[in-house]
Amino acid sequence: MKYCLFLLIALSGFVSANADPVIFGVHSNTAPLEWRNNGVDQGFHVELMSRIGQLTQHQIRVRRKSFQQLVRDVQNPDSDIDVIAVVSPVSINRTLQQSDPIYATHAKAYTLQGKSFINNWQDLANKRVAIKVGSFVDVYLQGHPQNFIRIDVDLYETGFKMLLQKRVDVVLAENFVARRLQPHYPSVRSASDPLIFGAFNFVSNDENAELMGQINSALRQLKLSGEYDRLVNKWFGTGREKVDLISTQEKVMWWALFVATLSATGMVFTWSMSRRLHKRTLDLDNELAQRRAAEKQIFQLSEQFQSVLDGIPHGVILYDRQQTRLWSNGKNIELLESSALLNASGLHFQLAPLLRLVLNTQKPQMRELHQDQRYWQLQVHPIGGEQVVVLLEETTEQHQLRQANDQASRLASLGELSAGIAHEINNPTGLIVHAIALFSEAMQDLKPAIEHYQHQDPFWLIAGLEPQRAVLELDHGSQTIEEGARRISRIVNDLKQYAQPEQHRNHQQLNVNDVIQVSLRLTANQVKRFSVETHLSEPGPKIYGDAQQLQQVVINLIQNACHAMTPDSGKLILSSGIEEGMVFIRVSDNGCGMDHATLQRIKEPFFTTRRAIGGSGLGLSVCSRIVNEHHGDWQVQSSPGKGTTMTLLFSEEPSQ
Structure with a gap:
């Protein structure tokens, strides 16, 4: 959040200096990149550049030229073009100024x-x-x-x-x-x-290096705020490619005309043959043989057509207005008609209402469905007013690619953010560590002088305390300060290493009960408003791991439970033990619980339901990384209004 405020302040400084408009050159005439509709330029690049112009307080003007002319103009500092959008191979950088990658292609x-x-x-x-x-x-x-x-x-x-x-x-x-x-x-x-993978970039000449820096800053802000993801889903999301009904109708009309012509020709031919049969009875056997050969060819053609439809990997089903299945290629029929698929709201999908909607409105419909970890796209298109064709395509791979792209974008943003945080926090933390070390050594040297002066003045006090007690308090305070400073440094280091989850750590045998007890002590101020129960197995189960990191995980779970519960009526239960050969740490609460959509995203970086009151969305994502590094398993059970149970499972033996 501090980073975003800093970026907004920095961008506002360019208001007076950046009054001149920025000329954005475009060349494409096809969606979703850029095209003109009723005289208005639109598309993903145009809308993204317009939004960047708002953030950098530049006026963006679109100028349309040929691709080759734009490439020549952007290399000429005296041209009227400032910025263009082009694709660069992922392994080759263009020599001109270019922005961060905008979107992948191939x-x-x-x-x-x-x-x-x-x-x-x-x-x-x-x-x-x-x-x-x-x-x-x-x-x-x-x-x-x-x-x-x-x-x-x-x-x-x-x-x-x-x-x-x-x-x-x-x-x-x-x-x-x-x-x-x-x-x-x-x-x-x-x-x-x-064969070639590339990425869209905004490109400008070397004279516009400052402008490109502003564009990159605005682009990163859009990614951090989630607005970039909204634009990507708007222009590139699954289902944006619709069936060209006009083209389809024209093709159907021409095919119908062809079939009608063929049918008329066949009728004339049949009538002519009937006349000839009466006159040429001796040729009957020959004509029958020819008819059988023609029927065989038609049958073979029909089988070939059917094999083509059967070979389509997606389900294709034809229904009439009575919702009777007229034909299908046999793919995914049981899945579609069994109500096993769930819609985006997590409810069981019903096909019948959607068929009625398409037949009544004569407009195609599309739905995104899922079952367990598999995802499907359903398209329903009207045919001739009384029938609809249903296409069911599995999109699990595309869904996973989108998730991977989102994860990579968030990790890239987190890497930049963590580097700045580490620099700003580690410097004063280092000063604290060095200063408290000097303070501790000075106290050791001053102890004899304190004792000597106490003999001179038995009634002498230090900060209202007897000298011996004051010395003990100062020693304890210096140790506490040093431990806290080193803990801050360790946490900042964890944030820097978040994007490197495979880094080796020195794990040692530890008692999970000690991890729970230390975590409770460190969160005593938060849990004091709630009823707390502990059910710890004795002797305490032992695992191999990093005690401080596991404390960080348990502290996060305790704090999240406290946020979900109501003071005075909240109940927090922490337990440990061994189940089916696995050591478990369990944190349960009777708070507000979570719905299915929230459960699916709690481990994502930057996802939080508490952003309005300062939540960063990093806590549980860091916990997920720590549990994975310990080769553990994290299970979550939650229902709205019934509370949440978080269970961490670890092996008793060290992981290889």
Whole structure:
């Protein structure tokens, strides 16, 4: 929180100096990056740059040019373009000023339908490959020459057109643009896994180094506040790609026209054949044989079509208005119709109301569902007013990738924050340690003088205490101050090392009862308002670990329990023992409890339900890291209004 206030104060200092507008150059015409709708520029980059302009108190103006012109302008300090958004390969840095990574992407190979899959770079040997000039694919290939025939193009769409004209064999295209070009080029398909990974950055020339510093500061503030995550979910979240109904209707109309023409031709042919059968009875056997051959071909074609539908990994089901299942490819039907899936609110999902909604409104609907640790995306689209098609796709991997991306973003922010905190706190802590050491040595030297002076004046007092007692109090006080200063230093060091959970620690055998007792003493001021019970197994179970770190975990659990309970009626229970060969430490309270959504996120960095009153969201995430380092297990049981039980499980033997 202090870091955010400092950043706001720092940014406000640029108000007078940064009155000139910042010209943001854009080139893309496809969502979600940037595009123009009814004369208004919009998209992820445009909205993010606009929000950065608000934080840095710059006026942002959007200017649209070609990609090649923007690349030339941003390298020219005298041009009218200050900042552009481009993609850089993750392993190669551009020479210009560039911001922190904005969002990850990748490039892969695209070919015509029916062409072989591209498994690696060697599969591109001797092929004609379209490369967009100035793109991050182009930048990457400058340092990684490949054995293929390079064809330069100005746009990825130009490469797709050349692919249809068979002037190139492969197009290496960036993911977001290619995904939105493919509906317009149905004969083009994705033909490889990602070959190049890149990241979007804001780029400017060296003259704008100060401006880029302001952009980075604002970008980090957006990430810390969670607003960056909201923009990512808004523009890149699962389900943003909708079915193009107009294109689908046009295709259905043309297919219907084709089938009708074919049917009419068949009727004429049948009528003609009937006339001829009357005249050519001798050819009956031959005509029957031809009919059987035609039916066999139709049957084979039907089987091939069915095999294609059956091969789709997602569930595809067709329902009518009476919610009767007309057809399916047999994938995930039982899961969908058994009410085993849960919606975003944790309630059992019911398919029937959603089918009625789509049929009544004739608008497609999408839902995010989950079951245990698996996630699904459900899409329902109307067909012809009386039927709907349901698509059920498992998105567990995409969900895990989003979580990993969020975790990486938070860890990066925490690394920057902890470095500043450590520097600001360790300096005065070091001064305290050195000063109290000098104070302790001075007290040892002054003891003989104190004793001598006491003999001279038996009634002499030090701070209202007898000299001997005063000396003991001063010794105890200096030891307490030194221990507290070193504890502060240890905690700050833990915060610095949070992003390095695999760091080796010197674990020793310890008694878990001692850990609980010390934790209770250190939190005596918080727990004195509640009823406290301890059920500690004797003799105390022993484990291998770091006593101070485990005390930090138990202290956090005790403090969270105190925040959840009401004074005078709250009851806190701490217990220890051995269950099924595992040593446990258990902290229970009768507080407000937690719902399912909160339980899923309590171990995430920066997540807290107490931010309005100063909560940082770091306590339980640090505890989770400490328990993992001790190769332990952390179990949580909680219900709203019924309290919470936290159980820590450890092995009695040292972990290898």
